Amino acid sequence: MSQPYTPTPRTRLVREADRAVYDREAAYRILDEGFLCHVGFVLDGQPFVIPTSYGRKGDSLFIHGSAASRMLRQAKEGVPVCITVTLLDGLVLARSIFNHSMNYRSVVVLGKATLVDDPAEKIEALRLLSEHIIPGRWADSRQPNERELKATSILRVPIKEFSAKVRKGPVVDDEEDYSFPTWAGVVPLEVVAGEPVDDARLVPGQDVPAYAKRYVRKR
Amino acid sequence: MSQPYTPTPRTRLVREADRAVYDREAAYRILDEGFLCHVGFVLDGQPFVIPTSYGRKGDSLFIHGSAASRMLRQAKEGVPVCITVTLLDGLVLARSIFNHSMNYRSVVVLGKATLVDDPAEKIEALRLLSEHIIPGRWADSRQPNERELKATSILRVPIKEFSAKVRKGPVVDDEEDYSFPTWAGVVPLEVVAGEPVDDARLVPGQDVPAYAKRYVRKR
Numbered sequence: 552m553s554q555p556y557t558p559t560p561r562t563r564l565v566r567e568a569d570r571a572v573y574d575r576e577a578a579y580r581i582l583d584e585g586f587l588c589h590v591g592f593v594l595d596g597q598p599f600v601i602p603t604s605y606g607r608k609g610d611s612l613f614i615h616g617s618a619a620s621r622m623l624r625q626a627k628e629g630v631p632v633c634i635t636v637t638l639l640d641g642l643v644l645a646r647s648i649f650n651h652s653m654n655y656r657s658v659v660v661l662g663k664a665t666l667v668d669d670p671a672e673k674i675e676a677l678r679l680l681s682e683h684i685i686p687g688r689w690a691d692s693r694q695p696n697e698r699e700l701k702a703t704s705i706l707r708v709p710i711k712e713f714s715a716k717v718r719k720g721p722v723v724d725d726e727e728d729y730s731f732p733t734w735a736g737v738v739p740l741e742v743v744a745g746e747p748v749d750d751a752r753l754v755p756g757q758d759v760p761a762y763a764k765r766y767v768r769k770r
Numbered sequence: 771m772s773q774p775y776t777p778t779p780r781t782r783l784v785r786e787a788d789r790a791v792y793d794r795e796a797a798y799r800i801l802d803e804g805f806l807c808h809v810g811f812v813l814d815g816q817p818f819v820i821p822t823s824y825g826r827k828g829d830s831l832f833i834h835g836s837a838a839s840r841m842l843r844q845a846k847e848g849v850p851v852c853i854t855v856t857l858l859d860g861l862v863l864a865r866s867i868f869n870h871s872m873n874y875r876s877v878v879v880l881g882k883a884t885l886v887d888d889p890a891e892k893i894e895a896l897r898l899l900s901e902h903i904i905p906g907r908w909a910d911s912r913q914p915n916e917r918e919l920k921a922t923s924i925l926r927v928p929i930k931e932f933s934a935k936v937r938k939g940p941v942v943d944d945e946e947d948y949s950f951p952t953w954a955g956v957v958p959l960e961v962v963a964g965e966p967v968d969d970a971r972l973v974p975g976q977d978v979p980a981y982a983k984r985y986v987r988k989r
Contacts, residue, residue: 561813561816587856587858587872589808589810589819589821589854589856590819591808591810591817591818591819591852592817593812593815593817594780596812596850597780597850597852597880598810598811598812598817598850598851598852599810599852599878599880600808600809600810600819600852600853600854600878601854601878602808602854602856602874602876604872631815631816631817632817633810633816633817633818633819634819635808635819635820635821637806637808637821639806639961642903642904642982642985644904644907644911644982645911646911646912647911647912647913647914647918648896648900648908648911648912648913648914648918649914649915649918649921649922651900651907651911653806653823655821657821659818659819659820661816661818677867681867681870684861685861685863685957688863688870689867691952691953692863692864692865692866692867692870692952693865693866693867693947693950693952694866694867695866695867695868696868699866699867699868702868703868721967721969721970722969728912729971729973730973731912731973732973732976733910733911733912733973733976734910734968734969734972734976734977734978734979734982735968735969735971735972735976736966736967736968736969736972736978736982737966737967737969738904738963738964738966738967738982738985739963739964739965739966739967740961740962740963740964741961741962741964742858742959742960742961742962743959743960743961743962744957744958744959745957745958745959745960746958747955747956747957747958748940748955748956748957748958749953749954749955750940750941750953750954750955750956751940752948752954753953753954753955754948754949754950754951754952757951757952757953757954758953759953759955760953763861763863763953763955763957766861766957
């Protein structure tokens with residue numbers, strides 16, 4: 552089932568190598584549970600990191616335009632980016648400060664971002680993004696018109712070079728610390744959706760759709 | 771109360787400039803509510819973005835070592851970094867796809883990261899980081915020893931150049947779309963802590979401390 556993947560020197564984890572996950576399917580499960588990424592790019596030697604939403608189709612990530620605006624001023628044949636997705640699962644409170652940690656799952660993708668130019672591909676990428684964030688919403692919305700499509704920029708980043716890192720499970724303390732008299736354990740953390748808030752100008756008879764009422768990310 | 775701050779050309783927001791926040795105190799409130807940042811740095815022209823925890827003291831951010839390992843191989847007199855903190859508050863489901871958005875608060879800090887070398891400063895930075903993530907935990911933990919201090923690297927990044935961006939409140943649709951027959955509104959999102967999980971090897975009589983039982987980030 553799982554596709555083998557050999558990390559490059561740029562994506563091979565050196566620190567905490569035991570947390571490394573080089574399995575493409577495992578990385579895709581992380582990418583599919585998240586929808587907010589942090590995109591890194593370089594301008595005049597200065598790194599910039601911008602939060603934005605993303606979607607995935609096969610071995611490509613698609614990210615939304617506004618975050619890309621600085622990048623797009625650069626060469627259109629592709630700019631080096633790093634897309635990082637992090638899911639935070641808990642605080643790990645060890646007995647020693649040194650062994651405190653977090654439970655998390657993260658994926659780092661290195662690649663060249665290119666503009667999606669073709670209008671049909673662009674609308675398909677927008678649909679992907681929308682369905683990635685909240686499945687079912689696309690069909691219920693007023694579709695993009697020509698002017699809006701022109702005002703939107705979408706970037707594609709192939710998922711070739713990547714690494715994933717996962718820390719899960721209980722505290723790991725040094726053996727001699729287990730007798731230290733303090734509480735230790737894990738505080739689970741989760742992103743939870745609250746009750747949807749109706750817009751003040753709803754057309755009468757529009758109920759909250761199921762995808763908004765029971766919004767969950769875990770698949 | 772609030773310190774004036776003039777954005778530089780690198781931090782002045784061009785897109786969605788109405789969402790810009792150049793108020794240092796407002797930015798610090800965001801930095802103080804979050805504890806996970808995404809650090810960007812450059813190696814051989816390639817941007818890298820790594821998640822890590824941080825703490826703030828006055829006009830400086832401190833970030834933890836492991837994420838910095840790649841950076842530290844570079845010049846020790848300071849490497850250009852970008853530290854971005856994003857708090858996600860909700861999905862904004864507009865009538866048109868184009869006006870879909872997210873409610874969020876984010877801060878971008880550009881600066882040069884330097885190593886904290888002095889052992890006393892290092893332990894103070896570690897305390898800051900710990901208290902930033904979970905106040906009260908430091909005093910309950912086995913303190914770092916000399917070996918652990920040496921194995922930990924901490925970076926300081928002065929908060930000089932920064933920008934913050936905030937989107938909050940309801941859907942904003944184009945006037946002609948308000949009659950479009952679909953539900954619209956906001957799905958609030960929040961990071962919520964679950965019931966703490968005891969470590970399997972607890973010393974008897976160690977109850978879950980209040981800071982872990984009622985863990986909240988909103989101040």
